[in-house]
Amino acid sequence: MKIEIILAGVGGQGILTMASLLGRAAVKSGLNVLVSEVHGMAQRGGIVKCDVRMGDINSPLVARGSADVIVSTEPAEALRQIDKANKDTIVVTDVNPVVPPSVVFEGVEYPFVKKILDEVERNCKEVYAIDANSLAIKAGDIISKNIVLLGALSALDVLPFSHELLLKIIEERLPNKDINSKAFNLGREEILKLKDEKKQSVLR
DSSP states (O other): OEEEEEEEEETTSOHHHHHHHHHHHHHHTTOOEEEEEEOTTGGGTOEEEEEEEEESOSOSSOOTTOOSEEEESSHHHHHHTGGGOOTTOEEEEEOOOOOOHHHHHHTOOOOOHHHHHHHHHHTSSEEEEEOHHHHHHHHTOGGGHHHHHHHHHHTTSOSSSOHHHHHHHHHHHSSOHHHHHHHHHHHHHHHHHHHHHHHHHHHO
């Protein structure tokens, strides 16, 4: 058994926290887990990426075309990691752009989100694009967007541990238990709803 996950976003969106929580849940489940991170210019709005590999693995890095799941807190960052995807990869991303300062200063246009998502969808099995910002605000704090996305990830049935365990780890490790619990469950419910809609669409 081997599970390979890419977490991507920009500085300040809680990517490293997401990786840490997944790693702790894996350890709690008795699984081998390795995590690597890239966050060079994160404090200036630069990219942040974590590779999380669980199970029968001996390296922390997800190879090209090997990701089971890509979870992104920003749509363009999901596309940036698409070389790690294959025909069976599932992508979950927030739909809200974070426009880099360099784009603003240089007068470059940020791509239309629909075009980004179309390109992502062309390179993987499924894409779930959700408004994680709105769900986080509904939970009580926009800073909980990363927890919304962990809840979304838990609904994909790819993690080698239960969503209850992951939620317990979140509640134990983070403050604002009520907000984070609500954020997690809202993200999970959103994906379950989208999965049901896709299933109904196929049946029709």
